[in-house]
Amino acid sequence: ESVTSTVDATLVPRNVLIVYLSRTSNTRAIADIIHQHVGGKLVALELENPYPENYRATVEQVARENETGFLPPLKTKIDNIQQYDVVFVGFPTWGMQLPPPMKSFLRQYELKGKTVIPFNTNGGYGIGTTFQTVKELCPNSNVVDGFTMRGGSERDGQLLVIQGEKAKEAETDVVKWLREINVLK
Numbered sequence: 001e002s003v004t005s006t007v008d009a010t011l012v013p014r015n016v017l018i019v020y021l022s023r024t025s026n027t028r029a030i031a032d033i034i035h036q037h038v039g040g041k042l043v044a045l046e047l048e049n050p051y052p053e054n055y056r057a058t059v060e061q062v063a064r065e066n067e068t069g070f071l072p073p074l075k076t077k078i079d080n081i082q083q084y085d086v087v088f089v090g091f092p093t094w095g096m097q098l099p100p101p102m103k104s105f106l107r108q109y110e111l112k113g114k115t116v117i118p119f120n121t122n123g124g125y126g127i128g129t130t131f132q133t134v135k136e137l138c139p140n141s142n143v144v145d146g147f148t149m150r151g152g153s154e155r156d157g158q159l160l161v162i163q164g165e166k167a168k169e170a171e172t173d174v175v176k177w178l179r180e181i182n183v184l185k
């Protein structure tokens with residue numbers, strides 16, 4: 001297996017894409033921090049048919065999609081994916097799995113030969129199988145050690161949590177991680 005934990009330092013300068021899925025903006029807050037420090041192109045994943053506003057209905061729909069392997073069609077189109085060497089992929093934990101829209105993205109776009117860097121927020125139960133699924137869907141990529149932190153908990157009415165003081169703490173942790181994986185000096 002060709003999985004390593006850091007980014008090859010010889011890759012700089014490089015073309016960076018940051019793709020993220022976010023419903024209540026916690027993962028977006030992390031994507032923004034990465035973007036501020038690394039630059040590149042920042043893209044929010046959008047669906048042809050958005051999930052319901054209702055949390056419970058969304059949980060149920062996601063559970064069905066995970067069961068059947070349904071890949072929701074993306075409204076977002078990435079122009080010329082070949083131009084990127086480094087692709088950050090950000091997502092919340094949904095039902096302890098990688099959210100279906102991120103599965104759609106990784107199935108739709110060929111990331112062979114690229115460095116793929118996952119990041120996650122969750123409601124306190126961790127990454128589940130998300131990072132493992134990224135590796136499985138990117139068998140010919142260098143999938144780097146990801147970043148995770150606790151975000152909100154929509155179930156309990158906690159929406160955007162990574163703001164203000166919490167966003168500053170997150171920035172410190174994100175920069176530390178970016179240095180550890182050789183993305184920043």
Ligand SMILES: Cc1cc2nc3c(=O)[nH]c(=O)nc-3n(C[C@H](O)[C@H](O)[C@H](O)COP(=O)(O)O)c2cc1C
Pocket residue numbers: 021022023024025026027028055058059062091092093094095096097121122123124125126150151152153154159160
């Ligand atoms: C459909 C759905 C399922 C979720 N499932 C989990 C879960 O299994 N484990 C967990 O820790 N948090 C779960 N959460 C909470 C989110 O992972 C958490 O709130 C995250 O920070 C949301 O990111 P966002 O603000 O970028 O959308 C779930 C949230 C939603 C909407």
